[in-house]
Amino acid sequence: MGVGEAPLLLDRFLPVYQFSEEHSIRIRGSPARIVRAIKEVTPAEIPFWRTLFWIRALPARLIGRSGYHFQVKPLWEQATIGSFVLLAEDPERELVVGTVGQFWRPQGAGTVYLDGPQAFLDFDRPGYAKAALNFLIEPEERDCRLRTETRITVADAAARRRFAGYWRVIYPGSALLRRMWLRAIKRRAERAS
Numbered sequence: 001m002g003v004g005e006a007p008l009l010l011d012r013f014l015p016v017y018q019f020s021e022e023h024s025i026r027i028r029g030s031p032a033r034i035v036r037a038i039k040e041v042t043p044a045e046i047p048f049w050r051t052l053f054w055i056r057a058l059p060a061r062l063i064g065r066s067g068y069h070f071q072v073k074p075l076w077e078q079a080t081i082g083s084f085v086l087l088a089e090d091p092e093r094e095l096v097v098g099t100v101g102q103f104w105r106p107q108g109a110g111t112v113y114l115d116g117p118q119a120f121l122d123f124d125r126p127g128y129a130k131a132a133l134n135f136l137i138e139p140e141e142r143d144c145r146l147r148t149e150t151r152i153t154v155a156d157a158a159a160r161r162r163f164a165g166y167w168r169v170i171y172p173g174s175a176l177l178r179r180m181w182l183r184a185i186k187r188r189a190e191r192a193s
Helices: 009-013 031-040 049-062 075-081 117-122 157-192
Strands: 019-027 085-090 094-101 129-139 144-154
Touching: 009 085, 009 094, 009 117, 009 129, 019 157, 031 075, 031 129, 031 144, 031 157, 085 117, 094 117, 144 157
Parallel strands: none
Antiparallel strands: 019 144, 085 094, 094 129, 129 144
């Protein structure tokens, strides 16, 4: 962090982590327009979304559980009424969501529903991972840089080994999805201008 820069809201919720990924894109538009685009982008605007979530849900379907249901609602809305909780929001700088689960298990297994930011901070049950994701808007000369970072921490060694195997398999798809998500936000924000 440079001199005079505000600390990340993300750091309040997951300052220590073992797994992470970061991506960014330059967008022509105001921070307010970018935040609106983040909150309005739908899965249909993100190439490969349906395919990647179909693949992710395949193990669950094979054991008779329901998989991901493709919806037209904005992705942000789906996340924050589903298994993610809004952790913090600085309306023109940073949005942070978090979730807790056993992500390496078939879809629908091991997700913990949290009732707010404090529940996320307090959660420390062994066998689970905590994940937080942010969108950070950094104004530049005539544009903004939109960054997204995902951090995951797993407190106990046994669960960390399970998550590490899962992470090796899903990371390429996760990274592709994040980049496509950023591009969809960019298209929407720049179209609004």
